[in-house]
């Protein structure tokens with residue numbers, strides 16, 4: 001059976017922005033400024049303005065952003081970095097690349113994000129804290145920042161899923177994802193809320209020195225073309241990707257608003273159906289719903305039912321990082337992070353993207369209802 005409603009639809013996004021994307025890419029091709037061309041600088045300024053930060057630095061991927069941010073923060077061999085296990089493995093890999101060790105911190109069962117109380121219990125000996133804005137909702141950044149600050153260590157936000165999400169602080173001011181801690185890391189993987197035509201990412205920060213360090217590290221530690229002050233990386237964003245992202249950024253706020261509307265639709269239409277549970281809203285931490293996530297004890301059967309009905313459902317993520325074979329050397333076992341494990345066992349993501357039509361959404365809702 002063909003998938004009548006895909007989980008994400010990158011093609012629909014391209015078609016909606018086709019004119020601007022094609023024109024932007026043509027301009028780069030004709031100028032042949034493929035590496036760090038003027039379109040990259042333009043996108044960096046636009047994305048910093050979008051996030052409300054002083055700097056945005058375009059890099060090769062979200063994973064590269066995490067790698068560079070941790071390196072620029074001084075994380076190195078023997079260090080420990082606090083990170084959740086309910087996330088994509090890229091949140092932890094760069095910690096390992098730098099010779100450091102991830103310390104997996106339990107989640108808040110209402111949101112799936114790092115629990116500030118669990119962080120407090122785990123903070124001893126930690127060199128940096130990396131919460132993840134999982135599924136598009138900012139982690140409890142105000143509380144997590146306070147725990148990190150009291151331990152005197154930097155917070156680096158994994159904002160790979162939360163472009164445009166925001167937090168209303170206790171004092172009433174609003175800070176968008178990207179504006180927290182020492183720095184934040186974004187991914188522009190094609191299926192993300194802001195997606196490139198390949199790999200791309202960005203680091204945002206309000207710290208001038210940190211921004212300069214990241215710019216140097218991303219480009220071979222260069223000061224001039226053939227002077228290399230430090231050993232750096234080849235973690236630049238292609239100019240072509242910057243052109244694609246600049247073409248799509250102007251509609252991102254509206255696109256996120258459509259995701260919020262679609263999520264509200266799912267919650268309204270599926271309230272009280274079977275044992276379905278939706279993570280409750282947090283009015284002071286507004287999600288951009290990268291995933292339309294729900295939980296059910298019958299997850300695997302519902303998943304099979306939806307796929308048979310032509311509905312592209314997904315699981316984000318089925319195996320928490322502490323139980324991944326890649327991290328077997330850390331010696332974790334099932335039961336070490338029970339709230340994280342329960343989330344992984346029960347979570348399911350329904351299709352969500354700005355171009356999803358009301359008719360398509362009705363089809364998804366019918367398919368879920370018919371299962372229960």
Ligand SMILES: *Cc1c(COP(=O)(O)O)cnc(C)c1O
Pocket residue numbers: 061062063064087088090091132158160161186187188189199200201
């Ligand atoms: C997508 C993602 C990443 C990695 O981004 P890439 O651009 O694919 O390298 C990191 N962390 C989280 C939470 C992600 O969702």
